[in-house]
Amino acid sequence: MLTELHPQALRIAGLLRERDERIAVADGATGGMLAASLLTVPGALDFFVGGGVVYSLRARDVLFAQPRDAYRGMRGASEDYALLQARSIRDNFAAEWGLAESGSVGGSTHPSGAPAGQSCAALVGPEGEWTKMTQTGSDDRIANMEAFTRAALDHLESVLSA
Numbered sequence: 001m002l003t004e005l006h007p008q009a010l011r012i013a014g015l016l017r018e019r020d021e022r023i024a025v026a027d028g029a030t031g032g033m034l035a036a037s038l039l040t041v042p043g044a045l046d047f048f049v050g051g052g053v054v055y056s057l058r059a060r061d062v063l064f065a066q067p068r069d070a071y072r073g074m075r076g077a078s079e080d081y082a083l084l085q086a087r088s089i090r091d092n093f094a095a096e097w098g099l100a101e102s103g104s105v106g107g108s109t110h111p112s113g114a115p116a117g118q119s120c121a122a123l124v125g126p127e128g129e130w131t132k133m134t135q136t137g138s139d140d141r142i143a144n145m146e147a148f149t150r151a152a153l154d155h156l157e158s159v160l161s162a
Contacts, residue, residue, distance in 0.1 A: 001146055005037040008153055015160040016047035024093035025051035026063060026085045029103030029119055033149040049093045064088035077103045077114035079131045082122035090124050097125040101152045106139035117144055121152035123159055130159050
């Protein structure tokens with residue numbers, strides 16, 4: 001999959017480099033594939049400052065440094081939840097952009113009850129905030145991880161190109 005996503009990662013890298021801006025990434029149901037895709041670009045340190053896979057409450061607490069009550073009333077795989085994560089990862093890594101994905105890939109029950117095949121990619125940058133919901137209607141874990149990664153990267157490239 002990384003070979004397939006590399007051309008898009010090169011385009012995204014070019015857009016960020018043109019702007020002289022950097023991004024931090026919070027992978028959720030994508031399991032690290034967002035960061036891995038961007039890191040296929042040689043010299044990624046020019047535009048990529050870091051991130052992490054947020055797959056537990058402990059990871060969420062460490063990467064986002066938000067009090068637990070900041071999430072009150074929120075549910076995973078939702079716009080408000082993903083936006084909070086995108087803002088937090090951007091701020092905590094001192095980047096211009098924050099990209100976060102929160103989803104339910106299937107194969108097991110999501111802790112917040114989100115349906116399998118649902119993902120939200122949130123992007124926060126100098127000009128605003130954007131979200132993109134993806135619904136595959138599938139319980140195929142691996143296919144959903146790939147679909148969520150593609151959707152988030154498409155979302156990122158679209159916003160940067162606008």
